[in-house]
Amino acid sequence: MSSLSELGQRAKHASRTLALASSRTKDAALHAAADLLVERSNEILRANASDVARAEAGGVSPAVIDRLRLSEARVVAMAGGLRQVAGLTDPVGEVVEGWVRPNGLRIEKVRVPLGVVAIIYENRPNVTSDAAGLCLKSGNAAFLRGSSAALVSNKAVAAALQEGFARAGLPRDCLVLVEDTSYESAREFMRLRGVIDCLIPRGGPSLIQAVVENATVPYVIDGDGNCHLYVDAAADLDMAVSLLVNGKTQRPSVCNATESLVVHRDVASKFLPAATAALPGVRLVGDEAARDLVPAIEPATEEDWGKEYLDLVLSVRVVDDLDAAIAHIQRYGSGHTEAIVTGDLVAAQRFTQEVDAAAVVVNASTRFTDGEEFGFGAEIGISTQKLHARGPMGVRELTTTKYIVTGNGQVRA
Amino acid sequence: MSSLSELGQRAKHASRTLALASSRTKDAALHAAADLLVERSNEILRANASDVARAEAGGVSPAVIDRLRLSEARVVAMAGGLRQVAGLTDPVGEVVEGWVRPNGLRIEKVRVPLGVVAIIYENRPNVTSDAAGLCLKSGNAAFLRGSSAALVSNKAVAAALQEGFARAGLPRDCLVLVEDTSYESAREFMRLRGVIDCLIPRGGPSLIQAVVENATVPYVIDGDGNCHLYVDAAADLDMAVSLLVNGKTQRPSVCNATESLVVHRDVASKFLPAATAALPGVRLVGDEAARDLVPAIEPATEEDWGKEYLDLVLSVRVVDDLDAAIAHIQRYGSGHTEAIVTGDLVAAQRFTQEVDAAAVVVNASTRFTDGEEFGFGAEIGISTQKLHARGPMGVRELTTTKYIVTGNGQVRA
Numbered sequence: 047m048s049s050l051s052e053l054g055q056r057a058k059h060a061s062r063t064l065a066l067a068s069s070r071t072k073d074a075a076l077h078a079a080a081d082l083l084v085e086r087s088n089e090i091l092r093a094n095a096s097d098v099a100r101a102e103a104g105g106v107s108p109a110v111i112d113r114l115r116l117s118e119a120r121v122v123a124m125a126g127g128l129r130q131v132a133g134l135t136d137p138v139g140e141v142v143e144g145w146v147r148p149n150g151l152r153i154e155k156v157r158v159p160l161g162v163v164a165i166i167y168e169n170r171p172n173v174t175s176d177a178a179g180l181c182l183k184s185g186n187a188a189f190l191r192g193s194s195a196a197l198v199s200n201k202a203v204a205a206a207l208q209e210g211f212a213r214a215g216l217p218r219d220c221l222v223l224v225e226d227t228s229y230e231s232a233r234e235f236m237r238l239r240g241v242i243d244c245l246i247p248r249g250g251p252s253l254i255q256a257v258v259e260n261a262t263v264p265y266v267i268d269g270d271g272n273c274h275l276y277v278d279a280a281a282d283l284d285m286a287v288s289l290l291v292n293g294k295t296q297r298p299s300v301c302n303a304t305e306s307l308v309v310h311r312d313v314a315s316k317f318l319p320a321a322t323a324a325l326p327g328v329r330l331v332g333d334e335a336a337r338d339l340v341p342a343i344e345p346a347t348e349e350d351w352g353k354e355y356l357d358l359v360l361s362v363r364v365v366d367d368l369d370a371a372i373a374h375i376q377r378y379g380s381g382h383t384e385a386i387v388t389g390d391l392v393a394a395q396r397f398t399q400e401v402d403a404a405a406v407v408v409n410a411s412t413r414f415t416d417g418e419e420f421g422f423g424a425e426i427g428i429s430t431q432k433l434h435a436r437g438p439m440g441v442r443e444l445t446t447t448k449y450i451v452t453g454n455g456q457v458r459a
Numbered sequence: 460m461s462s463l464s465e466l467g468q469r470a471k472h473a474s475r476t477l478a479l480a481s482s483r484t485k486d487a488a489l490h491a492a493a494d495l496l497v498e499r500s501n502e503i504l505r506a507n508a509s510d511v512a513r514a515e516a517g518g519v520s521p522a523v524i525d526r527l528r529l530s531e532a533r534v535v536a537m538a539g540g541l542r543q544v545a546g547l548t549d550p551v552g553e554v555v556e557g558w559v560r561p562n563g564l565r566i567e568k569v570r571v572p573l574g575v576v577a578i579i580y581e582n583r584p585n586v587t588s589d590a591a592g593l594c595l596k597s598g599n600a601a602f603l604r605g606s607s608a609a610l611v612s613n614k615a616v617a618a619a620l621q622e623g624f625a626r627a628g629l630p631r632d633c634l635v636l637v638e639d640t641s642y643e644s645a646r647e648f649m650r651l652r653g654v655i656d657c658l659i660p661r662g663g664p665s666l667i668q669a670v671v672e673n674a675t676v677p678y679v680i681d682g683d684g685n686c687h688l689y690v691d692a693a694a695d696l697d698m699a700v701s702l703l704v705n706g707k708t709q710r711p712s713v714c715n716a717t718e719s720l721v722v723h724r725d726v727a728s729k730f731l732p733a734a735t736a737a738l739p740g741v742r743l744v745g746d747e748a749a750r751d752l753v754p755a756i757e758p759a760t761e762e763d764w765g766k767e768y769l770d771l772v773l774s775v776r777v778v779d780d781l782d783a784a785i786a787h788i789q790r791y792g793s794g795h796t797e798a799i800v801t802g803d804l805v806a807a808q809r810f811t812q813e814v815d816a817a818a819v820v821v822n823a824s825t826r827f828t829d830g831e832e833f834g835f836g837a838e839i840g841i842s843t844q845k846l847h848a849r850g851p852m853g854v855r856e857l858t859t860t861k862y863i864v865t866g867n868g869q870v871r872a
Contacts (some may be wrong), residue, residue, distance in 0.1 A: 243845055289870060296510070394865075404862060410869040419871065433657060449818040455822055455823070458821040
C-alpha cells in the first residue's frame, strides 16, 4: 500500500491535468463511469455483501447496516447521480467579474478548481460515487477516505469510476481512495498541507471536533443543524402546524429537520394543543409554560435546547416576544437553518436580518435548505461555517477564483 | 484587565449591533474617528514617543523603529484612510443573487458581515486604525492584537477610534484591543472558537505557522509572495527590463515584489546582460546557464529558489521552454503573483491557465497585486489561500452571505 502522502501526490498530479480538461471530456468521463457502475453492479454488490456480512458478524446496528447496504436500485441511482452531475453547468472558467483600471490594466476574476478536494465520510458507499462525481465536474481530484466498514464496497465502486475516467482520457487518479482507515491515518490525512486544498468532513460531532483540533489543511465544516421553527404572534396557525409537521417528521434524521419549536406567548394556548396533536409519536420536551398548556410535554433540560436530536423528539419553548425568540435562537442555534412563521412584515424583516444562520426561512419548512431544493442539482454538503461557502454547497462551491491581470507594459509608480 | 474571552464577548456583543447599522451611521463613525485622530494627534504622538524610546533603549533595529514611529503626517494619513474607507460602497445588504424555485420559494443570497474579525499584527500602529476602519465599514467588530512594542501607541489610537464610534451612536466595543501580548495569550486568541468569526494574521512565516498549527478559529492566510517574472521567447525585451526593474526595486520589502527571474533560453543571452545592467545594487544569484552569461551572478542554492527575499536580491533561472518555466513556478512559487512577459497569445493563455496563483499577470509588473491598484479602495491584506478569498481583500472579502428563503407555506414532499 502506498503511503498517504504518495497517494496525495498522485491526486495532486492528476488534479493538474483535470483542471485543464474541457467540460465535454469531464462529462464523457462521468457518463463512462455511470455505465461502468451499472455494468459492474454484480461485482459491486458482491463486494458490498462481504462488507455487510462482516458488519453483521460484528454486531453493528441495523440502522448502520442499512446505510452500508447497496442494492441493484441503489447502484442504478448512483449511476443516475453521475449522469445528473454531467448535466450541470460547469463552473470552471466562469468570469465572475472583470473591469479595466485607469492605467489600462484589465482585471478578470475567473473561477478555477480548488485542486485536491478531500472528503472523510462514514458508511454510505454511494458517497464515494456522489463525491467523486461532483469533484470531477468541478475539475478537482477527489481524495476520499471512507470507513473501514465500507472499504470493500468503496474499492469496487472506486475501481469502476477510475476505469470510466480513464476511458474518457482522464487520469485514474482523479479519484484516489485511502485504504488505511486507522485513526493515525485520519490525523495524518488532515495535516497534508500543500497536498489537500480543501477538506470536507462528513460525519458526526466527534469527527468535526477532530478536524477543528488537528487539521492544518483548509476545511469546510458540514456541521450540526439545531434548526428552530418560530411561530410568531401574527402566524397563520394552520400553516405553522403544517410546517412543523413537515420539518419534524418528513425525515427526522437529517440536518435540516426541525429540532425545536419556539412559540409566541400570545398564540401558545391556541397553537400548542393543535400542534402537538398533529405530532403523534413525537416525544416532546419543553419549558414550564409549554407544559402548562400541554401536559404530555416532558420537562426540558438545559442540554435539550442545544441538541440536534435527528430523531422524533422536539423541544418546545414559549417566549414573550420576537426579541426573546431571536435571543433564544442566537444562543442555542447552530447557524444552519432558522424559520419564522408570520404574516407580519416587520417581524419577518427583523428575523431575517437579526438571526445569524446559513439560511433564514420565512413561511416555509426548514427542510428546504438543500442543494437540490435550492436548484444546485446536487450537493457535497451544507456548510455551517461563514468562510468560503455558507449553506448548501454545489459544484460552484468546490471552486476558487484567480485574478488574471493583463497589461501592455504597465509599471507601478 | 479583562480575560481574553471576556474581551471577545464584548466584541461579539458589539458586532450584533454593528451588523444592523446603516451605512450612514457607519460612515459618520468613521469620519468622527478620523476627526478625533487628528484632534488628539499630540497625545497619540506622545504615546508613540514612549514606545519608540522603549524600543530604542531595547536596541531594536532602525528598520523596525521606522515602522513603529508615527509622525504628524502619518496620523493625518491614518485619518485620511478612515475617510477614504467611509467613501467606499458598503458591501452589506448586497443581494448577490436571487431566484424563484418551481414551487414558488424565493431564494436570495445576501451579503452580511462576518461578525468578529480578529487581526494579529506587528509593529505598525497605523494598522490599528486601518484594520478597525475596514472592519467597521463591513459591519464587523475588530478584535485587534498588535505587538507589545506598539502597545502604548495602539491604546492611544484605539481610544480615539472608540470615542469616534461612540459619537456616532455605535458601541465602543466595535474595536476591542488586546493588551496582553504574551505568547500564551496569542495561542488562546487563536482558539476562541465561537467568538472570532475570522482571524487574519499579518506577520512573518513564524506567525503563519503558529496559526496553522494552533488555530481552531477560521482564518485567512496573508502569506508569502515568492513572485516570479517569466520572460518568454516572444517577449518584448525592453518591456521585460522595465517590468523587472519595477517589480524588484520599486519597493523590495513588500509581498508583491518580484523575487525571481525566469528566462527562456532563446532570449537569455540578449536579455540577461541588459536586465542585470539595469539592476545596479541588486544582488543576483542564479543557475549555471545564467552565470555563464553574466559572471556577476553568484551561484544560487536550492533554498534560493523558494525564498521571499523582501530585499534587493533576485534569483535567476534559465529554462528550456514554457513548460519548464511553469514547472519551476509550480514547484517554488507561493501562490501569490506570477507574471509572464510575452507577445505570444498561446504562451500567455497557457501561463494564465496553468499557473496556480492568486494573481497571474501578463505584461505588467507583479507589484499590481494590491487592493488599491485593483480598485478596492483599501485592503486588509492579500490572501494566498484558496478558500473564501484569494488575492487582495477589500471590504467585500470581510463579509459572508446568508440565504433568505421566503415562501407561503411550502412543505417538502
